[in-house]
Amino acid sequence: MTVPMTTFQTIDDLESGQRVLVRIDINAPVEDGVVQDNRRFERHADTIAELLEADHAVAILAHQGRPGRDTFVSLEQHADILGDHLEQDVGFVADTFGEDALAAVSALEGGEALVLENARMCDEELPEEDPDVKAKTAFVQTLAPEFDAYINDAYSAAHRSHASLVGFPQVMNAYAGRVMEAEYTANSAIQEREFDGPVTMVLGGTKAEDLIPVIEQVDDTVDRFCLGGIVGELFLRADGHDVGYDVDGTDFFDQQWEDHQETLERVLSEYGDRLHLASDLAYEGTEGERAEEPVVAIEKETSYLDIGSDTAEEYADLVADSDAVFVKGALGVFEDDRFADGTVTVLSAIADTDCFSVIGGGDTSRSISMYGLEEADFGHVSVAGGAYVRALTGEGLVGVDVLEQDP
Numbered sequence: 094m095t096v097p098m099t100t101f102q103t104i105d106d107l108e109s110g111q112r113v114l115v116r117i118d119i120n121a122p123v124e125d126g127v128v129q130d131n132r133r134f135e136r137h138a139d140t141i142a143e144l145l146e147a148d149h150a151v152a153i154l155a156h157q158g159r160p161g162r163d164t165f166v167s168l169e170q171h172a173d174i175l176g177d178h179l180e181q182d183v184g185f186v187a188d189t190f191g192e193d194a195l196a197a198v199s200a201l202e203g204g205e206a207l208v209l210e211n212a213r214m215c216d217e218e219l220p221e222e223d224p225d226v227k228a229k230t231a232f233v234q235t236l237a238p239e240f241d242a243y244i245n246d247a248y249s250a251a252h253r254s255h256a257s258l259v260g261f262p263q264v265m266n267a268y269a270g271r272v273m274e275a276e277y278t279a280n281s282a283i284q285e286r287e288f289d290g291p292v293t294m295v296l297g298g299t300k301a302e303d304l305i306p307v308i309e310q311v312d313d314t315v316d317r318f319c320l321g322g323i324v325g326e327l328f329l330r331a332d333g334h335d336v337g338y339d340v341d342g343t344d345f346f347d348q349q350w351e352d353h354q355e356t357l358e359r360v361l362s363e364y365g366d367r368l369h370l371a372s373d374l375a376y377e378g379t380e381g382e383r384a385e386e387p388v389v390a391i392e393k394e395t396s397y398l399d400i401g402s403d404t405a406e407e408y409a410d411l412v413a414d415s416d417a418v419f420v421k422g423a424l425g426v427f428e429d430d431r432f433a434d435g436t437v438t439v440l441s442a443i444a445d446t447d448c449f450s451v452i453g454g455g456d457t458s459r460s461i462s463m464y465g466l467e468e469a470d471f472g473h474v475s476v477a478g479g480a481y482v483r484a485l486t487g488e489g490l491v492g493v494d495v496l497e498q499d500p
């Protein structure tokens with residue numbers, strides 16, 4: 094792995110009493126419309142507390158979910174959760190750069206914090222475009238003059254070339270926040286480590302498009318990949334099994350299959366000897382119980398919600414025989430304890446060995462506290478998922494790279 098050298102200004106370089114626009118990543122699980130607190134809030138609250146202490150007026154930009162998903166909701170609840178961590182009121186305005194937002198920003202005083210509405214509700218935030226294009230958007234051009242400085246604390250979103258991440262640093266004095274600094278430093282140190290024994294990467298969760306390039310780009314650093322979750326099912330489908338279909342109104346598979354079928358099949362044929370796919374899967378039985386089925390026997394389209402127990406044991410054995418393990422994404426729907434077995438068995442195996450380990454992902458890292466595992470039993474628990482595995486390939490993160498540039 095090669096480590097890109099980055100030097101950016103941090104909040105140590107910022108004079109006190111400024112008007113600052115802070116990009117954080119509090120993208121969180123949403124259950125029945127209720128936003129779930131997780132370690133991203135706790136970590137970003139530390140950065141914000143430090144800024145408030147220095148008498149800055151702090152406006153906060155963030156995103157939640159993706160348009161069309163049921164996790165695509167307002168940031169109103171996020172402001173309350175941040176307020177709980179900070180033990181002070183955090184304002185919220187249901188607008189990002191229109192008149193209401195500008196009025197709320199101009200009323201903001203030193204020592205006060207205000208959350209602006211979900212940046213992805215602005216048309217110009219998405220899609221991914223060059224930083225110079227994002228810098229010219231009305232979103233960036235309207236908000237930037239209201240502030241003395243821009244602070245990016247959202248390492249976990251730094252692999253996205255979105256306006257709130259890459260547009261503002263092109264036109265403003267830009268600084269890295271404490272979470273950005275800490276994750277960048279930890280991940281750079283990880284990339285410099287050398288391992289004597291086998292290195293295993295456990296990949297799951299929902300975002301195949303982030304993980305397929307990683308399998309191709311980590312070259313010979315990773316000896317084997319253990320696949321589960323939606324990503325694992327897409328590879329099983331590429332391998333000719335009847336799984337990985339959207340059933341009962343889900344929207345995880347069909348679009349990703351359409352977009353990536355060829356790549357999935359190519360990666361499987363090129364890297365097949367390093368890819369471990371599930372040999373059994375779990376689903377909800379007719380009585381609501383956990384039921385399991387060997388992959389070779391699958392004939393019906395149903396929602397598979399976890400790897401099966403034989404697969405979990407196989408992955409746990411591979412982990413026990415590893416010198417380093419990198420995890421991104423859950424192997425099943427661990428939020429439901431009937432389908433947590435795959436994720437928890439593998440995480441427990443990692444915790445029980447003395448291998449070096451990194452557990453990443455906003456959702457996945459949450460399983461550690463949910464199932465009574467100790468953070469201290471892992472090398473590093475990252476609030477970043479896709480960004481940290483992309484960094485392991487040695488490729489820079491666009492949101493970090495732009496912090497290096499002068500406005």
Ligand SMILES: Nc1ncnc2c1ncn2[C@@H]1O[C@H](COP(=O)(O)OP(=O)(O)O)[C@@H](O)[C@H]1O
Binds near residue numbers: 122298422423426478
């Ligand atoms: N088979 C599955 N079906 C539906 N959801 C799944 C499945 N396996 C894992 N998941 C979900 O994947 C989520 C984590 O995915 P993702 O957002 O990609 O990871 P992270 O946020 O940890 O980077 C978990 O919340 C889990 O419920």
Ligand SMILES: O=C(OP(=O)(O)O)[C@H](O)COP(=O)(O)O
Binds near residue numbers: 303455
């Ligand atoms: O949660 C995130 O990434 P992750 O799931 O890889 O940890 C980031 O907030 C990026 O969100 P996105 O993958 O919808 O662009």
